Amino acid sequence: MSKILVIAELDGHALNPSTAKCVACATALDATEINVLILSDQCGEAAAAAAQITGVAKVLTVEAAHNSQPLAAVLAPQIAAAAADYDYVFGPSTTFGKDVMPRAAALLGVGQVSDIMAVSGPRSFQRPVYAGNAILAVEVPEGRKIVATVRTASWKEAAGGNSAPIEAIEPVADIPSHTRYVGLESHASERPDLQAAKKVISGGRGVGSAENFELVFKLADKIGAGVGASRAAVDAGYVPNDMQVGQTGKIIAPDLYMAFGISGAIQHLTGIKDAGTIVAINKDPEAPIFEIADIGLVGDLFEVIPELEAKL
Amino acid sequence: MNKILVCIKRVVDYNVRIRVKPDNTGVVTDGVKMSINPFDEIAIEEALRIREAGNAAEVIVATIGSSDCQQQLRTGLAMGADRATLIETADEVDPLLAARTFLALIEKEQPELVILGKQAIDDDCNQTGQMLAALWGRPQATFASKLELDGDKARVTREVDAGLETIEVDLPAVVTTDLRLNEPRYVKLPDIMKAKKKPLETIAIGELAQDIAPQVNAVNWSAPAGRTKGVQVNSVDELVAALKEKGLVG
Numbered sequence A: 001m002s003k004i005l006v007i008a009e010l011d012g013h014a015l016n017p018s019t020a021k022c023v024a025c026a027t028a029l030d031a032t033e034i035n036v037l038i039l040s041d042q043c044g045e046a047a048a049a050a051a052q053i054t055g056v057a058k059v060l061t062v063e064a065a066h067n068s069q070p071l072a073a074v075l076a077p078q079i080a081a082a083a084a085d086y087d088y089v090f091g092p093s094t095t096f097g098k099d100v101m102p103r104a105a106a107l108l109g110v111g112q113v114s115d116i117m118a119v120s121g122p123r124s125f126q127r128p129v130y131a132g133n134a135i136l137a138v139e140v141p142e143g144r145k146i147v148a149t150v151r152t153a154s155w156k157e158a159a160g161g162n163s164a165p166i167e168a169i170e171p172v173a174d175i176p177s178h179t180r181y182v183g184l185e186s187h188a189s190e191r192p193d194l195q196a197a198k199k200v201i202s203g204g205r206g207v208g209s210a211e212n213f214e215l216v217f218k219l220a221d222k223i224g225a226g227v228g229a230s231r232a233a234v235d236a237g238y239v240p241n242d243m244q245v246g247q248t249g250k251i252i253a254p255d256l257y258m259a260f261g262i263s264g265a266i267q268h269l270t271g272i273k274d275a276g277t278i279v280a281i282n283k284d285p286e287a288p289i290f291e292i293a294d295i296g297l298v299g300d301l302f303e304v305i306p307e308l309e310a311k312l
Numbered sequence B: 001m002n003k004i005l006v007c008i009k010r011v012v013d014y015n016v017r018i019r020v021k022p023d024n025t026g027v028v029t030d031g032v033k034m035s036i037n038p039f040d041e042i043a044i045e046e047a048l049r050i051r052e053a054g055n056a057a058e059v060i061v062a063t064i065g066s067s068d069c070q071q072q073l074r075t076g077l078a079m080g081a082d083r084a085t086l087i088e089t090a091d092e093v094d095p096l097l098a099a100r101t102f103l104a105l106i107e108k109e110q111p112e113l114v115i116l117g118k119q120a121i122d123d124d125c126n127q128t129g130q131m132l133a134a135l136w137g138r139p140q141a142t143f144a145s146k147l148e149l150d151g152d153k154a155r156v157t158r159e160v161d162a163g164l165e166t167i168e169v170d171l172p173a174v175v176t177t178d179l180r181l182n183e184p185r186y187v188k189l190p191d192i193m194k195a196k197k198k199p200l201e202t203i204a205i206g207e208l209a210q211d212i213a214p215q216v217n218a219v220n221w222s223a224p225a226g227r228t229k230g231v232q233v234n235s236v237d238e239l240v241a242a243l244k245e246k247g248l249v250g
């Protein structure tokens, strides 16, 4: 007899795929009811999408003007109120979930399990620590709500095909005015989203400049891949921050990951541990990335990329 | 403003190769280099820059941990913090306990700004700042890559999955740092000498927090399933052939 509330993540008014991954994780528990909570100024589109996820019993919506942007300080008290009679509250381990879930947990007076990669029992989970260099099995003591974030790279989206009922709710919460949204600078592109892409091509410091990164983009477009980068490439200003892959960037699990001019620091490798096939191209035969690459090619990326583009 | 509180955690240095203990009770820390959590070093740097720009009178660094943490507090003082507080405990401190403890310190010190790292690179929890802001009933600006003060408000640019989000918060507030907020200064030898004379107080954790039972029990530590070295190809043609064989490209 347990109920799980999954906090939906929205991109504008659309449902982010991380929500279906949280439902997949929730399904791994033996729950009697999995409900999805949507907080937005216009819930319709996301609610309709969430209703289709297999395993979802009900979609709950809180539609209000103050929910137009994902401000943790505004959302957390509503989440805490809505979560009152649930045993579990799950959110994605994306920047959205990382921001709001611990705030909700603290309001509920409990700790949080971050980054669930596997469920091993009703109160037992596996999570990565030390940048994924160790796996910690944790257990939450009886008698308290379990608030957790779900490591999205570890879970496949739950299938569609459902038609769960949608119900509007009005959790009673004080909405603070001390936090205000100003704006978002986004580099939305036509390329596949890094976190959902089946193929990802990444460039590192070895790419050398923003102009040279065009080579990486061209190759990606040729094979329909998303584009990522190392921290060094982002810090150097070659590409924007949202492209960073790794411990402090995005954790991804594409079928194919190709790294050009990336040395393979542990913080970068943390982000690609779950990739299907890792290909590394580096001019230094000693580069640590070759230790974990499935296919390695020692070579100059400025020669390899154009040739590869021509031959693929 | 009057005071900035910076929370710093002592962690295994980010360059250390982590090894799980053979008995699965933790990772090897004996004889391993310990440092200030890299995000927290950035937090100290940001606080110092605010003070140096004339926008704050005092920077306090605080940590919760064993007496060994004095080392990291001294480093914070050498960087330029004015004084340090060690909240002493021999036990593991989880994020909710850290937040409750820092809340009690906040009630004592009344800072207008509290800066933490976005995550500790040992537990990788990414929770403490958010929990502290919730318990304090104040704004949180997490994953900050830019912080601008404007009277009793702060404008913070945040690194989010979609790009760079900007929010405005009323002070007092909690800010957590991302890597691109700044580049921390190096500590010079004379500063280390000077830091020895700066005040470092020690408070027992029991004076600030009551319920110290862990929220989440650590049961077992294991090494991750490692990836193994694959094949080395010698030309682009071989690479293309290998990719085709795996069905990864058309």
Ligand SMILES: Cc1cc2nc3c(=O)[nH]c(=O)nc-3n(C[C@H](O)[C@H](O)[C@H](O)COP(=O)(O)OP(=O)(O)OC[C@H]3O[C@@H](n4cnc5c(N)ncnc54)[C@H](O)[C@@H]3O)c2cc1C
Binding pocket: A203, A204, A205, A206, A207, A229, A230, A231, A232, A233, A244, A245, A246, A247, A248, A249, A250, A260, A261, A262, A263, A264, A265, A266, A267, A268, A271, A281, A282, A283, A284, A287, A299, A300, A301, A302, B014, B038, B039, B121, B179
């Ligand atoms: C707390 C913390 C968190 C971090 N988080 C992240 C993170 O999330 N993601 C991340 O990526 N890093 C992260 N880092 C940084 C990480 O430690 C490395 O510094 C970074 O990944 C290095 O990036 P790089 O491999 O592009 O650069 P480098 O290490 O400088 O490597 C460049 C590589 O390019 C090769 N090269 C140069 N020219 C060519 C050429 N013409 N052809 C082929 N190869 C060439 C070189 O041989 C070299 O191997 C973090 C660090 C810390 C301390």
Ligand SMILES: Nc1ncnc2c1ncn2[C@@H]1O[C@H](COP(=O)(O)O)[C@@H](O)[C@H]1O
Binding pocket: B007, B008, B009, B010, B037, B039, B040, B062, B063, B064, B065, B093, B095, B098, B115, B116, B117, B118, B119, B120, B121, B123, B124, B125, B126, B127, B128, B129
């Ligand atoms: N024991 C501690 N002592 C001091 N600061 C801490 C402690 N635990 C967490 N913090 C702060 O909280 C941040 C986030 O930690 P965590 O939530 O554990 O990832 C760290 O970067 C520190 O700024």
